[in-house]
Amino acid sequence: MTNPCIIAVAITGSVPTKADNPAVPVTVAEQVESTQAAFEAGASIAHCHVRDDAGAPTSDPDRFARLKEGLEKHCPGMIIQFSTGGRSGAGRARGGMLPLRPDMASLSVGSNNFPTRVYENPPDLVDWLAAEMIAHEVMPEIEAFDLSHVIQAARMAEDGRLKRPLYVQFVMGVKNAMIADERILDIYIETLNRFAPDALWCAAGIGPNQIRVNEWAIARGGHTRT
Amino acid sequence: MTNPCIIAVAITGSVPTKADNPAVPVTVAEQVESTQAAFEAGASIAHCHVRDDAGAPTSDPDRFARLKEGLEKHCPGMIIQFSTGGRSGAGRARGGMLPLRPDMASLSVGSNNFPTRVYENPPDLVDWLAAEMIAHEVMPEIEAFDLSHVIQAARMAEDGRLKRPLYVQFVMGVKNAMIADERILDIYIETLNRFAPDALWCAAGIGPNQIRVNEWAIARGGHTRT
Ligand SMILES: [Zn+2]
Ligand SMILES: [Zn+2]
Ligand SMILES: [Zn+2]
Ligand SMILES: [Zn+2]
Numbered sequence: 001m002t003n004p005c006i007i008a009v010a011i012t013g014s015v016p017t018k019a020d021n022p023a024v025p026v027t028v029a030e031q032v033e034s035t036q037a038a039f040e041a042g043a044s045i046a047h048c049h050v051r052d053d054a055g056a057p058t059s060d061p062d063r064f065a066r067l068k069e070g071l072e073k074h075c076p077g078m079i080i081q082f083s084t085g086g087r088s089g090a091g092r093a094r095g096g097m098l099p100l101r102p103d104m105a106s107l108s109v110g111s112n113n114f115p116t117r118v119y120e121n122p123p124d125l126v127d128w129l130a131a132e133m134i135a136h137e138v139m140p141e142i143e144a145f146d147l148s149h150v151i152q153a154a155r156m157a158e159d160g161r162l163k164r165p166l167y168v169q170f171v172m173g174v175k176n177a178m179i180a181d182e183r184i185l186d187i188y189i190e191t192l193n194r195f196a197p198d199a200l201w202c203a204a205g206i207g208p209n210q211i212r213v214n215e216w217a218i219a220r221g222g223h224t225r226t
Numbered sequence: 227m228t229n230p231c232i233i234a235v236a237i238t239g240s241v242p243t244k245a246d247n248p249a250v251p252v253t254v255a256e257q258v259e260s261t262q263a264a265f266e267a268g269a270s271i272a273h274c275h276v277r278d279d280a281g282a283p284t285s286d287p288d289r290f291a292r293l294k295e296g297l298e299k300h301c302p303g304m305i306i307q308f309s310t311g312g313r314s315g316a317g318r319a320r321g322g323m324l325p326l327r328p329d330m331a332s333l334s335v336g337s338n339n340f341p342t343r344v345y346e347n348p349p350d351l352v353d354w355l356a357a358e359m360i361a362h363e364v365m366p367e368i369e370a371f372d373l374s375h376v377i378q379a380a381r382m383a384e385d386g387r388l389k390r391p392l393y394v395q396f397v398m399g400v401k402n403a404m405i406a407d408e409r410i411l412d413i414y415i416e417t418l419n420r421f422a423p424d425a426l427w428c429a430a431g432i433g434p435n436q437i438r439v440n441e442w443a444i445a446r447g448g449h450t451r452t
Contacts, residue, residue, distance in 0.1 A: 110338060110339050110372075110402065110403075111337050111338055111339050111344045111345070111346075112336060112337055112338065112372070112374065113336050113337050113347070113348070113349055113352075113378075115349070116348075116349060116350070117348055117349070118337045118344065118346045118347070118348050119337070120337075120344045120346070121339070121344070122339070122342075122343055122344050123339055123341070123342060123343070123402050124342070126339075145374075146336075146338070146372040146373060146374045147372060147373035147374070147404070147410070147413070148338065148371075148372045148373070148403055148404040148405070151404070151405055151407075152339075152402065176336065176349050176378065177336075177374055178373070178374040178377070179374070179377055181377075183420070184373070184417075187373070187413055187417075191410075191413075194409070
């Protein structure tokens, strides 16, 4: 490994609520506080979702702006990554915060099943989000939930819809999408190297798979996410 | 190869219209006629979509019943496979013809992108279609548009939602889904063998990829589709 391992922290996903776990940070102030703790412990990327007053996922640019402001103040130098993925079905509203120019934003380039629904990323929305990221100089983190997503991202880099080098996250262990499996991780890496040899990658294991996937990724020189 | 190669013929997909190609068989009579020609040329499975009077894809059980009747009369012994996939978004209507007890029916077990839209197969609909196929003794042909679909089918066979042995078709070359690629075909086969060692498989290359994919599949002992 010639480059240091990047550790990303996802403080609040789009699924858990206070009812699931009272420790889940939901307000912007809570998010800033717990991100700061992770930052001081060595995390370098903050993967950010925001919630509305009722605790439901939102893409409200004002919320994202307040979170960005808080993180810039309390975690200086931390890479801020906004999620564009938390509200499947919401269309272009999912990218309404990109003009805030976060350092990075997540980008799904294909569709797949989630535990109870379809995670919808129609081709025209994917292209629009990618174009917005180029326009606002936001670096995408490609969220690969299946093998074709890796190849699709490489194609988009080839034809100019995405900038190189790609930064791809292999997401493993989401029910009804790709499982967490060491051999599959090797297949992902092989395929990415074939189609986008200059790409960087990381791997995320969801829920109980987190530690295992982190270990596999680190052993292969990838980055990780908690 | 210990078993004979199965050649399936898909006479009418859900996309082409008479405007694209006047030779596309659209009425039931036209479909029976051209399937008979393929049957006499050696095809053993008829993969069937039906159209309404305006030429639009439909799942109308009456249409499927008439097609089945015509095929049974003119192509005795041919395996009749109904498509449950041609009308993404239509919900359980997609399986309304399964009580007709065709020999087989196509079954997608995950979602993915198509050229201009999301091919939606939500988890609850997948489970319902699979249960209907078991209830009416219809053998599914699993349509794998991405690698996780192969593993998902194996899981469904493990927990009883599908019967063994699985019959899986790797679909390659659909824009925005998996590309047609020989190495990826090997990865599909390896993964299927790992998770469902008793499964049978075939491969379909869409459009200009058809011949190439057929050649790769035959060389590896798989079945093919035209
Ligand atoms: Zn996220
Ligand atoms: Zn990451
Ligand atoms: Zn079909
Ligand atoms: Zn087939």
